[in-house]
Amino acid sequence: MPPSVISEFRANRRVEFSETDLAGIVHFSNFFRYMETVEHGFWRALGTSVVMRQYDPPLGLPRVHASCDYRRPLYFEDVLELHLRVTEKKPRSISFEIRFCRVEPGPEELVAVGKLTVVCVAKDATGVMRAVPLPAEIADRIAVAPDLAAT
Secondary structure (H helix, E strand, O other): OOOOOEOEEEEEEEOOHHHEOOOOEEOOOHHHHHHHHHHHHHHHHOOOOOEEOOOOOOEEOOEEEEEEEEOOOOEOOOEEEEEEEEEEEOOOEEEEEEEEEEEEOOOOEEEEEEEEEEEOEEEOOOOOEEEOOOOHHHHOOEOOOOOHHHO
């Protein structure tokens, strides 16, 4: 059976006390850590990582864009679902949208939307990182997710 194609990935996470500020609200910078959590899960679901040591030279996936639009605060002990969707796939880069949804306590609500773009790179003989195509065995398993507005 051929490996499955992935266009979305979900992960749940509980807010830790150390992630909140003096007002008891999750500090904005932690949303970027949450995005990294779900992105790493996506790559692991593909059987790889953001550092691909199985290639020679090793490949990496540094971020070239990261943003987050905040709609509602998160608090200590809230449980959020991180929903990553592939929004664009090019030979050397992948773009994601990450939707942050509070699922506990209810009712469920969208609290933020993040965006990430990563580029596949390898170091050349001089140590300079250069964009290279994603390996076919990985790229062939990634698809752009359906547009949420169309569903």
